[in-house]
Amino acid sequence: MISDFALEGIDLVKYFPTGRSGILGRARENVRAVDGVSLSLRRGTTLGIVGESGCGKSTLARVVTRLIEPTHGQILLDGEDITHASGKELRRMRTKIQMVFQDPYSSLNPRHSVGQIISAPLQVQKMKPVQGERQRVHEMMELVGLNPEHYNRYPHEFSGGQRQRIGIARSLILNPSIIVADEPVSALDVSIQAQILNLMAKLQETLGLSYVFIAHDLSVVHHIADEVAVMYLGKIVEMGPSNVVYSSPSHPYTKALLSAVPVADPKRHHRQDRIRLTGDVPSPVNPPSGCRFRTRCWLATEKCANEEPSLNPGGNGRLVACHYPLETPVSIGS
Amino acid sequence: MTSSLLSVTDLNVSFDTPDGVVRAVSDVSFTVSAGETLGIVGESGSGKSVTASSILRLNSSTNATTTGSAVLAGTDMLTCSDAEVRARRGSEVAMVFQDPLSALNPYYTVGRQIGEAYQVHHPDASKAEVRERVMDMLTKVGIPHPEQRVDEYPHQFSGGMRQRIVIAIALVNSPKLLIADEPTTALDVTVQAQILDLMLSLQAENKMAIILITHDLGVVAEVAQNVLVMYGGRIVERASVDALFDAPTHPYAWGLLGAVGSLDHNKRGELRTVIGTPPSLITLPPGCSFAPRCEYAHSVGSVCTTTVPMLRNIGHLGSFSACHMSDEQIIQIGSKVRA
Numbered sequence: 001m002i003s004d005f006a007l008e009g010i011d012l013v014k015y016f017p018t019g020r021s022g023i024l025g026r027a028r029e030n031v032r033a034v035d036g037v038s039l040s041l042r043r044g045t046t047l048g049i050v051g052e053s054g055c056g057k058s059t060l061a062r063v064v065t066r067l068i069e070p071t072h073g074q075i076l077l078d079g080e081d082i083t084h085a086s087g088k089e090l091r092r093m094r095t096k097i098q099m100v101f102q103d104p105y106s107s108l109n110p111r112h113s114v115g116q117i118i119s120a121p122l123q124v125q126k127m128k129p130v131q132g133e134r135q136r137v138h139e140m141m142e143l144v145g146l147n148p149e150h151y152n153r154y155p156h157e158f159s160g161g162q163r164q165r166i167g168i169a170r171s172l173i174l175n176p177s178i179i180v181a182d183e184p185v186s187a188l189d190v191s192i193q194a195q196i197l198n199l200m201a202k203l204q205e206t207l208g209l210s211y212v213f214i215a216h217d218l219s220v221v222h223h224i225a226d227e228v229a230v231m232y233l234g235k236i237v238e239m240g241p242s243n244v245v246y247s248s249p250s251h252p253y254t255k256a257l258l259s260a261v262p263v264a265d266p267k268r269h270h271r272q273d274r275i276r277l278t279g280d281v282p283s284p285v286n287p288p289s290g291c292r293f294r295t296r297c298w299l300a301t302e303k304c305a306n307e308e309p310s311l312n313p314g315g316n317g318r319l320v321a322c323h324y325p326l327e328t329p330v331s332i333g334s
Numbered sequence: 335m336t337s338s339l340l341s342v343t344d345l346n347v348s349f350d351t352p353d354g355v356v357r358a359v360s361d362v363s364f365t366v367s368a369g370e371t372l373g374i375v376g377e378s379g380s381g382k383s384v385t386a387s388s389i390l391r392l393n394s395s396t397n398a399t400t401t402g403s404a405v406l407a408g409t410d411m412l413t414c415s416d417a418e419v420r421a422r423r424g425s426e427v428a429m430v431f432q433d434p435l436s437a438l439n440p441y442y443t444v445g446r447q448i449g450e451a452y453q454v455h456h457p458d459a460s461k462a463e464v465r466e467r468v469m470d471m472l473t474k475v476g477i478p479h480p481e482q483r484v485d486e487y488p489h490q491f492s493g494g495m496r497q498r499i500v501i502a503i504a505l506v507n508s509p510k511l512l513i514a515d516e517p518t519t520a521l522d523v524t525v526q527a528q529i530l531d532l533m534l535s536l537q538a539e540n541k542m543a544i545i546l547i548t549h550d551l552g553v554v555a556e557v558a559q560n561v562l563v564m565y566g567g568r569i570v571e572r573a574s575v576d577a578l579f580d581a582p583t584h585p586y587a588w589g590l591l592g593a594v595g596s597l598d599h600n601k602r603g604e605l606r607t608v609i610g611t612p613p614s615l616i617t618l619p620p621g622c623s624f625a626p627r628c629e630y631a632h633s634v635g636s637v638c639t640t641t642v643p644m645l646r647n648i649g650h651l652g653s654f655s656a657c658h659m660s661d662e663q664i665i666q667i668g669s670k671v672r673a
Binding site: 052053159161162189190191192193194195197198201216218219223256257260261262263264265266267274276277278280281 | 377378493494522523524525527528530549552553556575576579589590591593604605606607609611612
């Protein structure tokens, strides 16, 4: 049976034990990087994941691509459980799901030519394309807007934007159906970011790809995502269709995050009515009891400290984890 | 005479490297008055950071050649003696850098680092006076429980709190000009908002001028009054922030503004892009350095690839643009960019 979803995560948990061991009877502590996240990626669409540093979005990306094994939970790829896949099975699933990384400098081997870099997945998978490996790489280079004549060049001869195109070509050569992109444009200049975002949108259309797109830049995610999940301290606090979440955020954190984004229009002087979050994100080793956002939330009550809110339907197809969701649609910007 | 606090004229900075001469800054002139916030925007390698660090004479390494002048409150920072530069660093002009962790010394408590900056300009201050000033600064930049945190080390602070410490060091001698080079780039948006608010409130308190270097047009729109747009080491547009966002007057600015994503869901769709990549500062193209990426260059003619365009006043807008197109053309196209 083919599922509607290209990728599903069910109650995913990833704890990293900290260096402190259990000697002298002290309990071992865990960094609770991802703490009970469920998500689903509909075929051919883009799921954006936003949140501040340390909220667990990159760990989540590594868990769903099985670069690391979750502590708990289940990952379904095309309806098939890959949570504990290993060996051959793991290698086979990697042809379906590929990753694009943030830093186009450290994610490409400086001693390998572009041709070697882009064709590496073929060697790992021991695949021999019918048209020949070199020809296949040429096609990929053309697809992402690189000049195939640069086959023998090395990464340092390319600019940041071009390197990211190399990374994208490498991720596409196995013909995957899902791309997980972890901050793919945040290391690039604005004008180059736009080039890469447009390229990714075009590739999605022509190849029917599904994307998990992770970024801290809310406007970038808004631009590309159909659905968006907002994370805070290892949990999803709000998730839903991108236009719904962006135009009328329901979770106080979503609202604060959106209102903190500087707007490139001096006439909208919304600095005055901006929600100012005070303080910093608490430590994921000892997250606050109840709702994790309560220590920075202006609506928090006793209930928030005692009872953890679960993700519930919050109207217009969204889910929100808050005891006091914002009801009036607040239009951002206009 | 002008009443400007800082007046930079014909600044040129080049670096002699094994690969050739890097022309980092070419013919840059601008002024900043007291209390003003000037934004400098541009992509990596556009010369914005080198322009700023030249004002503090931080580029005086052996391979750098700097010409022009940067007159700060009557003293040319580029030609005065080393002693004079030292006397002015910190007290008249101070700098905040992008990465607060590498700007702080991990081996010293934050209190010691703030105190040290104060003592450089107040060598006769007693220990108690220094301590009092340090506590005062920690309170001003919004560090909770300063009496306890003053003796902690940088690694015990979060990114946003570290940047507050760096700002405290920069402002401990009440400088007249603060140069902030991407001060919030390493921070999350909610923390960025806190730091920008802090900088603006401290500015209002003592009429300090700020030069804010950033690649984020949103940050510029929110805090600056005037903006320089740099490309290939030159200023390509100089405008008030309202004029820049209403009707930009340089093709590069058109591209930049079009490339910014929006949170407004009615404005989704393909982003405008600037084709190609920024030029190498070693082999700058002759003529306008933006010409190879400019979609209008071919319609203007060969002048774009032979002659460097000078900054000139465009129409009634009060904006200055370095473009060979006619005023009418620029006004016509510029008014549509944001529509």
